[in-house]
Amino acid sequence: MRMGQILNGYEVVTRPTNADAGKCIWAFARKDGEEFFIKEYLDPKRPRPDSMGSVADKKRRHAECRRFELRQQRVADALRGDHPKAGNLVLTRDFFVDGTRYYKVTERIAAADVRPHELDATRQLVLVRTLADSLSLLHENGIVHGDLKPENVLLHQPEGSKLHIAKLIDFDDAYPVGDPPPRTVVAGNPLYGAPEWLGYVRSEPTFRQADLTGAVDVFAFALLVHTYLTGAPPEHDPRHESPAAAVLAGSRLRWDHALGGDWHEVLDAMTDGVPTARPDVSAAAATIGGLLGRSGDRPPGRPAPARGRSRVRINLTGRADVRPRGRLRINLSSSPLPDEGNR
Template sequence: MARTDVLRAGDMLRGYRLLEDFRVVGAGLSEWTFAEQGGRIYFVKRFLSPTYPDDAAPGSPRTKARKRERCAAFEAHHRGIQVAMAPLTTYGGNLIATLDFFREGAKYYKVTEKVDLAGLAPGDVARLAFPAQLVLLKTVAHSLKILHDLKIVHSDLKPSNVLIKRTELGYTTKLIDFDSSYIVGTPPPPEEIVGTMTHYSPELVRYIQGAAHPGELTQASDIFALGLIYTEYLTGSLPPFDPAYPQAAIAALHGQRLRLATDRVPESVRDLVERMMLLDPAARPTVTQAHATLMRIRTTRTTPGRFPAPPRPPIPLRSPPAASGTPSGRPAAAPSTASGLRGKGLGIAGKRSKAPTEGTPEGPAPTARPRGPGLLGRLVSRIDERRSR
């Protein structure tokens, strides 16, 4: 058999025949390809870290022992989630859970179902008629409800982890990537959090900054991220907030109220999505409540229309509260909106003048990423301390 670090299209890997060479995923933490077994096509992910050190690997016995401990924890996490989701692991379901997980040589591999995508980005969804959008909102909520009923937090909800598939009747969604998932109240250590910062919840930001306990990370963290996704599906962009803040969660921590800036949906949907994006996790609806609300909506519209709404107060644009002794200086580059970022690297931009933004039919474009002097580090925990006084 071919060496696993140089696998190519046509090679065999644990009974799977690779159809393409491996290619890098996202921020470079893993690689992927497609493979065939028994007439079915599968998605195969190869993790670049951790790597298992065998006896011939370089390093001292102590170093190799530490690496093996990390690998054992990595295996336990993935197998634990796989076991918890086993009742849902069926080929063709709406939760694309792990079908196979194994180590070959030094590398770990995960196998899931391959999904044929419709190729719709959030901007494309925003141009659909509301009935088609409503179907997508319902199917995402239904999939997440199944997960939450098992006391599992997805922890990395974002548009790229909600695959849109074309069906005979329109579109449906498939929920993927449970690598960061955990049982309620048992998240990984803050320094091991990996995800996309644009869709972090406020409590996840506080946890990474050392200002929240693990028990505070519940299914409500997913609800905040889902509210952001719904906003993108309905407007084509994240909710508008003061561009002094790099992410929606940080804007919420500074007192911003996140709004769904469109009148193309019923008031009940607008109210639901805005409650999903509230700062207080306890004030957000559960996914069961969100799904039930969406299921009660009936519409026969076939083209986008307008749903009159009562006047709404503007989104407050506030400066960050003054904090004595807050470090300042020249920050690193603003975080990417697409790459996965780790742990303590979470940056918090300070107040600065607005950059010009382009509008959309639904309202102003959100969050042009600021440049210039800013605040980094543990600002979130300072905010929390001041509010508790």
């Protein structure tokens, strides 16, 4: 991909970069007067008949590409852009192959230069609530985001509004509940990954694919909430390289003392070392909303005046069911891959 290139009708209008993109490069593009975000995947590469490599190597690469396409399609099928909660999901607009490379196109979102911990409680509540609604929609449809971190949440200020909302992006590494990619390729961020994700990546025998559910996102959501409220993620035992590693070793995370005991209680629940003991996103967001609601417009991180401590109550719910119901159809039929049976 290069500036000025036209890919499937999209004109690349900025110089491509791989900043915060992992195994991709990205740029902004234009088509029919609209602006888009376009991403080129560096891996996997789709082999052509004249590509180098043995027959066995090409067959292996075809199979890898087929799995990649199917995972993209399963996520697209599970998420509907016309759902009432989908307004803040930045979903795929187009997914295609050009030569040996895959491309994904989404809406271009203007990110606001804002520090959430400097906002008042009402505006913080809007951020948390909009992010929770997006995660809740994913989980209701049996999808785990799998790579929830600050870089994958764009803070957007709609035109004419004084509020900021959270736009959830980058579903490249999303997967159906309990069915993540193999340990060697599953994505995630060590600073926001959940203990069960870390154990799975480490190939620890007690952690299986089935353990990676929406609770993975709930763990990361707790760390994001703490960052939004205080300006920094929670501290953890320095003997461990990450929050997940600390919790996996039986250590608790250290929340900002200014948040107060009720906040500590809900955040402890969301980062419990046992995934099934964590509340679902909706229950956690409801409790967080109640805490922010009684904060008024005080500076962030300041506890309420003492009036007798009220306990936080979190009702745990069951896991989300998978109910695929998508609208986007990924069409790569111009150069079809071999069927599953031909791998």
